[in-house]
Amino acid sequence: MSKNLPTCYSCSKTAITYRRTDGRYFCKDCFSKWVHATVRKSIKQKNMFERNDRIIVGLSGGKDSTVLLDVLNRIEKKYPSELIAVCIDEGIDGYRDDGLPIAEMNAKKLDIEYHLFSFKELFGYTLDEIVQRSRELQKILPSTKKTKKIQHGPCSYCGVFRRKAINLAARKLDGDKVATGHNLSDVSQTIMLNLLRGDSSKLIRGDFQPKKVHELLIPRVKPLQAVAERDVVLYAFYNDITYHTTECPYSVEAMRLDVRNFLIEIEDKYPGSLNCVRNGMEKISQQCGGKITAESTASKPKQLLFCEKCGEPSSSAICIGCQMIDVLFNTDFKINK
Ligand code: SF4
Ligand SMILES: [Zn+2]
Ligand SMILES: [Zn+2]
Numbered sequence: 001m002s003k004n005l006p007t008c009y010s011c012s013k014t015a016i017t018y019r020r021t022d023g024r025y026f027c028k029d030c031f032s033k034w035v036h037a038t039v040r041k042s043i044k045q046k047n048m049f050e051r052n053d054r055i056i057v058g059l060s061g062g063k064d065s066t067v068l069l070d071v072l073n074r075i076e077k078k079y080p081s082e083l084i085a086v087c088i089d090e091g092i093d094g095y096r097d098d099g100l101p102i103a104e105m106n107a108k109k110l111d112i113e114y115h116l117f118s119f120k121e122l123f124g125y126t127l128d129e130i131v132q133r134s135r136e137l138q139k140i141l142p143s144t145k146k147t148k149k150i151q152h153g154p155c156s157y158c159g160v161f162r163r164k165a166i167n168l169a170a171r172k173l174d175g176d177k178v179a180t181g182h183n184l185s186d187v188s189q190t191i192m193l194n195l196l197r198g199d200s201s202k203l204i205r206g207d208f209q210p211k212k213v214h215e216l217l218i219p220r221v222k223p224l225q226a227v228a229e230r231d232v233v234l235y236a237f238y239n240d241i242t243y244h245t246t247e248c249p250y251s252v253e254a255m256r257l258d259v260r261n262f263l264i265e266i267e268d269k270y271p272g273s274l275n276c277v278r279n280g281m282e283k284i285s286q287q288c289g290g291k292i293t294a295e296s297t298a299s300k301p302k303q304l305l306f307c308e309k310c311g312e313p314s315s316s317a318i319c320i321g322c323q324m325i326d327v328l329f330n331t332d333f334k335i336n337k
Pocket of ligand 2: 008009010011012013026027028030031
């Protein structure tokens with residue numbers, strides 16, 4: 001090890017980390033301060049919170065949401081806002097069960113109210129049951145337009161029901177905003193995934209100031225959106241934060257994993273690329289998002305309705321979640337041999 005370790009960019013202490021994206025060395029304390037300042041900047045830029053907000057923090061026990069809870073707890077101390085931690089148990093055997101006690105322990109450590117909701121209790125099925133049924137049906141049913149709705153991967157089911165679950169939980173707990181632990185790496189991956197899937201409306205929609213677009217939909221915000229995954233891990237390490245490190249068993253099946261590995265390689269070769277992906281897309285959304293979405297939806301305006309089955313916000317008569325449950329568990333498929 002070199003005897004002449006560089007000093008911190010903002011104080012005279014010995015640095016312990018180097019940020020290749022901006023060429024700065026940081027000591028432990030200044031690195032944590034930098035994370036707090038970066039999150040505060042995102043909150044301010046996007047007007048994420050009001051002074052008195054009840055902020056529902058989606059807590060999983062993993063690094064991102066645990067770091068988010070810690071950072072928000074420090075930042076929001078100065079305001080009359082309130083933090084409430086909510087865990088959603090999807091029902092993934094051998095994975096979520098281990099993360100839940102860690103999530104609860106972290107909330108208790110910070111003296112933050114903690115609540116647990118589950119897919120089973122809210123929708124009648126665990127994610128494992130949903131995935132198993134989908135796989136069974138995929139094996140016996142021919143692939144047709146009609147059976148397309150059973151051909152989702154685990155993460156598609158998980159995403160739909162988790163969004164629905166956290167919104168239900170936030171309403172039940174009288175929340176004003178839902179804050180999730182999505183970091184810069186997650187946000188960049190989503191942009192790349194939408195690009196690879198050709199999903200122009202999601203790509204252009206952007207991530208602007210939280211707005212109440214439906215009376216039953218609690219606005220969602222991502223305060224860690226400018227902090228890369230590597231920095232989240234470092235922050236947890238330097239602040240002695242314990243988190244659940246096991247990967248979800250379904251993650252290996254997701255296209256997101258390939259995109260994640262690709263972006264890690266790119267960021268390593270060309271530091272700052274993740275920031276470029278996020279900032280570039282935000283500019284595009286700001287400059288032409290409204291125009292493009294208005295034009296593309298002019299013939300078929302997409303309005304948020306109430307699902308006829310569950311009463312939750314929906315862009316069609318029956319919400320996607322209810323459609324998924326119906327097709328998997330309530331449909332009598334006639335199998336042509
Ligand atoms: S990897 Fe997929 S299935 Fe697992 S928790 Fe994440 S979204 Fe859900
Ligand atoms: Zn320092
Ligand atoms: Zn519904």
